Amino acid sequence: MQEKEFFPDGTPIDEWFYDTRVPELSELGKPYVLTDYDIQDDGRLHTKEIQALIDRIAEEGGGVLVVPPGIYETGALFFKQGVSLYVDGGGVLRGSDDISDYPLMTTRIEGQTCPYFAALINVIGLKGFTMCGPGTIDGHGVRSWRSFWLRRNWNIECTNKDEHRARLVFIADCEDVLVAGLHLQNSQFWTNHLYRSRRVKYIGCRIFSQATPLGGPSTDALDIDVCTDVLVKNCRMEVNDDAVVLKGGKGPWADEAPENGMNERILVEDCTYGFCHGCLVCGSESIHNRNVIMRRVQVDCGNNLLWLKMRPDTPQHYEYITVDDVHGKVVSFFNVNPWTQFYDTQGRTDIPLSLADHVTVKNCTFDCEIFMNVRPEPSQYRLADFTLENVTIRTDAEGYPTDAIENLTMENVSVELTGNEPTAWNARDNVSWKTTTSEDAAFGKK
Secondary structure, three states: OOOOOEOOOOOEOOHHHHOOOOOOHHHOOOEEEHHHHOOOOOOOEOHHHHHHHHHHHHHOOOEEEEEOOEEEEEOOEEOOOOEEEEEOOOEEEEEOOOHHHOOEEEEEEOOEEEEEEOOOEEEEOOEOOEEEOOOEEEOOOHHHHHHHHHHHHHOOOOOHHHOOOOOOEEEEOOEEEEEEOOEEEOOOOOOEEEEOOEEEEEEOOEEEOOOOOOOOOOOOOEEEEOOEEEEEEOOEEEOOOOOEEEEOOOOOOHHHOOOOOEEEEEEEEOOEEOOOOEEEEEOOOOOEEEEEEEEEEEEEEEEEEEEEEEOOOOOOEEEEEEEEEEEEEEEEEEEEEEOOOOOOOOOOOOOOOEEEEEEEEEEEEEEEEEEEEEOOOOOOEEEEEEEEEEEEEEEEEEEOOHHHOEEEEEEEEEEEEEOOOOOOOOOOOOEEEEEEOOHHHOOOOO
């Protein structure tokens, strides 16, 4: 029997989170194999044929769309109730690199509901959807990446939406979704976007976009947007932007808009990270995140471990967040700073003070360039009730003084500074300091 565990505010972790079984193909219903319906690995675009097959499966009472070995090209696909997706080993469902193959629709993107392009895989309003297998879903993103960077060179102020790109997977208004075993790669834009859904599991997936020589811009691994009960387990994430990102809305009245909301009961565990900008990120379009756990994670190389993006134009509350048993190398171990990219107060001058509180980091060992990259900004936000426990850090710089955080508790924290004397923190109780000045101690350089 599973030992009872709890989210940071004391809410029990439901048994649903411990059921990580992945069904076999034979359990997903009647198989409909692409090649049995004259959809071939022939380099042609098969959007209409594949969509017609999805519609047929739904009309015939449900089953599973099977992608066999080979590369099958398609534009946007819309799944129906009772239709699952299985990508076999050696099978690749590859998206068109022509944005005209992704229809405009009213959708959710970057904290707003607005007209934008459909994703490659669209799962909207379904209950009990499964997408799994050892194969690959590929966004074919290189063409759009080149176009984005060219546009950015021409106009440094261009936004993500100025270069028209499709997401890889969009799951909205769904319940009981399982995504397992798949290689999800080369997305043009965000890789996986979950919106207003509950009980979603990502198990054993490999989520990838390259950082060099041509980086995939804004190819977040997993954007969780107004969702409850999400499990991310045994996944490998390596993307040229943030990995697990909690979103929910943006703007001076974002907390009043019905399409926005909070993320609650999010569990990320037993994962590995390659390069990413942020391992666990609140923002940049986020209102309220509560009961979030990241645990038993290895970070090979990242920019930020825990990143709280504080928008000057949006009321925000990040609370009851725990990072436990996480190890590796990052630039900033902890990053809390104003996030001002493309912000707009829309003339409002009385935006409520934002809050981040009850944040715990424990049982962690890291090499980093900056330990606490925390900027006090009392006119914009309040940071309170942070706990660091059993943390070992080797760092180039300690970061901002700890008076940026009210009620900061540090127990069994060891900090080794490489080439810098401790200053503001050296009188802090329960923190051991060591200073290393030899070049041999250098580490964590990016």
